[in-house]
Amino acid sequence: MSEALSAPAQAPSASHKGRPVRRRKASFRHDNLMGYLFISPWLIAFFAFTFIPIIASFLLAFTNYDVLNPSWGWVGLQNFERMFTRDPRYIKALQATFFYAFMAIPLRLIFALAIAMLLNTNRRMVSGYRAAYYAPSIVGGSVAIAVMWREIFGRDGLVNAILGADIAWLGNPNTAIWTLIILAVWQFGSPMLIFLAGLKQIPREFYEAAAIDGANGWQQFWRITLPLLTPIIFFNLVMQLISGFMVFTQAFIITGGAPLDTTLFYALYLYQRAFVSLQMGYASAMAWVLLAIIAIMTALVFRSSSYWVFYGSQEE
Amino acid sequence: MRSRPSVLIMLLMVAALVLSACAPSAAPSVAPAADSAAAPAAGDGPIELRIAWWGSQNRHDRTIAVIEQFEQLYPNIDVVFEFAGWADYWTLMSTQAAGGNLPDVMQQDYARLEEWVSRGLLAPLDDYVADGTFDFSNVSESSLAGGRLGGKLYGVNLGTNSMMIVIDADKLAEAGMEIPNPDWTFSEFEQVATELHEKLGIYGFSGALSNEQLWKNVYLSLGQWVYSEDGTALGYEDDQPFIDYLNMVKRLQDAGVTQTREQELATGGGSVETDLIVTGRSAMTFLWSNQIVALANAAGEGRNFILLPMPRPEGGASANYLKPSMFFSITSQARHPKEAAMFIDFFTNNIEANETLMAERGVPISSEVRTALEPMLDVSQKQMFDYIASIESSVSPIPPPDVAGHADVINNVYWPLAIDPFLFGQISVEEAMRIFRAEANAVLAETAR
Known part of the structure; x- marks a missing residue:
């Protein structure tokens, strides 16, 4: 293999500069090989557990494979057709997921930015607060927190105890999804940290100059902080978008998709089809459509970025 | 123009992120x-x-x-x-x-x-x-x-099991009521539950009456079965018995005799230990017979329970079978x-x-x-x-095992398309049954193919 690779590389370099160059290139390739060897545990795991399953799921998407039935085969685009024409729950899952994404992501980012601004001061104990506010996003995606959330919003839960009411938060189609959105907003830690880093990058002189010109805090926020922070917002938005469309654990444990499929998130429905109904082919097709949806949404955000993201180095 | 290459890289990144998360679902290796x-x-x-x-x-x-x-x-x-x-x-x-x-x-x-x-x-x-x-x-x-x-x-x-209604004997005595006849019908059941609720101010019944087991019981009692013999369609023609039953369920929910579907979902669980009868907030529930042991354990000392067969539709035979x-x-x-x-x-x-x-x-x-x-x-x-032993001689013959598409029918049709929309008041019970019949038959036909 190395011979096949070296032959074309050698030809042009030999005609120009001669031997020394070739030797350097050879040792460079040798170094590469060593590098690949060093990361081979990762590479092997990547191929075994990520790359091959990705290919397998792509192929399965065009079959009716259901684990138990030995007589499965190709069904062409039937899975995709069924999704959009003959599966009312699929449409509900799309609605629930988009509603969640469009509510939870902006709210979480706004919340994260607000807290980041509060923590971007030199008060005492501020690093302690930072750690404290970051904690929910470490534990927030966990099963334990989801179970706790179920209890908090349960009929005998904390919220009803405080309100002195008997409201079925998790059973009412209007409120159930909001308990999940609140949980998502509460996990504002990682975008908050990134915002905090971004805020520290903004030169103090800008604020000093603005203050001398008589700008109040509000004006400083809109004219200095927000514009200079747009690359960070952009980054956070893309990351949150991707994870937002893949939300699973919370709905799986807290609501199970109920009531009336208002919290039947895409990944949850995919799981149900794959592991409850064992329709692996259909579920694989759903996974690839999810990929397409997230790619399109992300592409839209990227496209729009030239209108609102401001890179300091760019001349407008 | 920095946008084109970065969009490509971004798409690759997204693909890696999304698919690595989805990969386990595509290829289980447990x-x-x-x-x-x-x-x-x-x-x-x-x-x-x-x-x-x-x-x-x-x-x-x-x-x-x-x-x-x-x-x-x-x-x-x-x-x-x-x-x-x-x-x-x-x-x-x-x-x-x-x-x-x-x-x-x-x-x-x-x-x-x-x-x-x-x-x-x-x-x-x-x-x-x-x-x-x-x-x-x-x-x-x-x-x-x-x-x-x-x-x-x-x-x-x-081991042999059968479904049963569990009545809290002390609640029944507190309300000054007689033990119902073991051959009771749904209308008698509705009366007893309502009376318990009105006299004691607690739920008359705490099991999920909309559960598909009851759908099966209704048709079993009428000498039919919910699925056709070859499993490619529903096995009964007349939706009316189940419509009558669902109307009763809705009446009980609206009157506060049982939890509403909304409250059922919010209470969650579905395990014996979380049933409201354990804490005395309900006077009756239904269980599989082997679950009485777990219920008695959860309820603790000094509690008395009466076990009765499942109620049946008017004119039906036993709604029980030995499972x-x-x-x-x-x-x-x-x-x-x-x-x-x-x-x-x-x-x-x-x-x-x-x-x-x-x-x-x-x-x-x-x-x-x-x-x-x-x-x-x-x-x-x-x-x-x-x-x-008490029901052995009178039970209905055991129905055939559930057909291959059963889980699909229950998870993807029964609850999401028919029962929940009806109990949440979105559609009428007739509409719910019409949708159920059409969609369930479609699923069954496809599974059998």
């Missing part, structure tokens, strides 16, 4: 891990017998103890076992079936038996009955019938079917083994075992035995 976790050191016996079951910790402890007894009796057989909770168990078994390495003996469920047999994954047991490996001399045919498909025996019933709680089956991939049969027979007939199991899987099918256990039973176990 089997190896579970295998190694389950086996307690391979012995040097010439025969290794593999057994799998689902259940609670209590069941695991009892079953493992019986396996040890079996190994003492047959020192040349080394039993390797694996167990899991209900949902994980089926994922595990499906994966092993796909990989061709099913255990010799697997616990089976009545609802899945037909699906597994139709896919050639279970072996018929009749040869071992004929050669005397199985001794069914103390077992009635009605207790074995559930394991027969197309005239062949595919599973040995590990095999679970089976042991020998898989078609078994390496030692003969020894597997010996183990199942030991489980069924050995008195000592059943003294360890203590009817945890339901009332044992062997009359000899039942007699032997009788003096050792505690109050709630005794109630369970007596309940099964």
Whole structure:
């Protein structure tokens, strides 16, 4: 293999500069090989557990494979057709997921930015607060927190105890999804940290100059902080978008998709089809459509970025 | 122009992120891990017998103890076992079936038996009955019938169950009411529940009345079955009996006699221990008969419960049948079917083994075992035995096992498209049944194809 690779590389370099160059290139390739060897545990795991399953799921998407039935085969685009024409729950899952994404992501980012601004001061104990506010996003995606959330919003839960009411938060189609959105907003830690880093990058002189010109805090926020922070917002938005469309654990444990499929998130429905109904082919097709949806949404955000993201180095 | 290359890179990034998260769902690889976790050191016996079951910790402890007894009796057989909770168990078994390495003996469920047999994954047991490996001399045919498909025996019933209404006897006395007639109809049931609710100010009933079990009960009582014989469509023509039933459910919910569907979902659980009857907030519920033991445990000392058969529609026969709680089956991939049969027979007939199991899987099918256990039973176990004995002669014949598309019908049609929209007041009950019939038939036809 190395011979096949070296032959074309050698030809042009030999005609120009001669031997020394070739030797350097050879040792460079040798170094590469060593590098690949060093990361081979990762590479092997990547191929075994990520790359091959990705290919397998792509192929399965065009079959009716259901684990138990030995007589499965190709069904062409039937899975995709069924999704959009003959599966009312699929449409509900799309609605629930988009509603969640469009509510939870902006709210979480706004919340994260607000807290980041509060923590971007030199008060005492501020690093302690930072750690404290970051904690929910470490534990927030966990099963334990989801179970706790179920209890908090349960009929005998904390919220009803405080309100002195008997409201079925998790059973009412209007409120159930909001308990999940609140949980998502509460996990504002990682975008908050990134915002905090971004805020520290903004030169103090800008604020000093603005203050001398008589700008109040509000004006400083809109004219200095927000514009200079747009690359960070952009980054956070893309990351949150991707994870937002893949939300699973919370709905799986807290609501199970109920009531009336208002919290039947895409990944949850995919799981149900794959592991409850064992329709692996259909579920694989759903996974690839999810990929397409997230790619399109992300592409839209990227496209729009030239209108609102401001890179300091760019001349407008 | 920096946008084009970065969009490409971004798409690749997204693909990697999304697909690596989705990958486990596309290609399950649970089997190896579970295998190694389950086996307690391979012995040097010439025969290794593999057994799998689902259940609670209590069941695991009892079953493992019986396996040890079996190994003492047959020192040349080394039993390797694996167990899991209900949902994980089926994922595990499906994966092993796909990989061709099913255990010799697997616990089976009545609802899945037909699906597994139709896919050639279970072996018929009749040869071992004929050669005397199985001794069914103390077992009635009605207790074995559930394991027969197309005239062949595919599973040995590990215990008999039936559904029942549990009434809190003290609440009933507090309301000054009589114990209802065991042949009660739904309208009598509605009256009793309503009266309990009005007199005591608690829920009259706390089970989920919209559960698909009740749908089955209604048609069973009327001498029909919910699925057609070939499993490609619903098996009944007349929606009216179930419409009447659902209207009653809605009346009870609207009157506050039971929880509304909204409150049911918010209470969640579905386990015996979280039933409102445990804390005295409800006067009645329904359970499978073996669950009375768990209910009595959860409710604590000094509580008295009355067990009654399920109510029936007007003019119907019994809405109860004797259900095999679970089976042991020998898989078609078994390496030692003969020894597997010996183990199942030991489980069924050995008195000592059943003294360890203590009817945890339901009332044992062997009359000899039942007699032997009788003096050792505690109050709630005794109630369970007596309940099964009291209905044995009057029950309806056991309906066929659920068809292959059953889980799909319940999860993707029954609840989301029919029952919930009706109970949440989005559609009329007639509309709900029309949708249910159309969509369920579509799913069933597709599964059978």
